[in-house]
Amino acid sequence: MEQVQGVVKHLVLAKFKDEVTEEEIEKHIKDYANLLNHIEHLKSFQWGTDVSIENLHQGFTHIFECTFENLEGRSAFVCHPAHVDFATAFLRILEKVVLVDFVPTVVKL
Numbered sequence: 001m002e003q004v005q006g007v008v009k010h011l012v013l014a015k016f017k018d019e020v021t022e023e024e025i026e027k028h029i030k031d032y033a034n035l036l037n038h039i040e041h042l043k044s045f046q047w048g049t050d051v052s053i054e055n056l057h058q059g060f061t062h063i064f065e066c067t068f069e070n071l072e073g074r075s076a077f078v079c080h081p082a083h084v085d086f087a088t089a090f091l092r093i094l095e096k097v098v099l100v101d102f103v104p105t106v107v108k109l
């Protein structure tokens with residue numbers, strides 16, 4: 001196993017409030033993706049919805065993943081005004097959220 005040198009993943013699991021519409025969710029996802037155009041430290045953004053059949057998601061329906069070249073880039077992203085504005089609005093529509101930052105380890109067999 002080998003750690004990917006310097007790369008940091010920023011993973012967000014989100015459960016939206018019941019009253020939040022699909023249109024509101026879509027708007028916020030577009031705003032999240034648009035951070036790529038404003039924050040140079042953000043190297044990639046992916047998202048998806050839970051498709052597990054085990055029903056262990058605890059109500060979290062959406063997963064967001066950002067990639068940074070290093071921990072310093074992740075830290076700069078968190079403090080960037082565009083991210084602060086986005087996060088402030090995004091958190092208002094969430095019932096609960098889990099956020100994890102990690103350095104991925106690649107398994108080679």
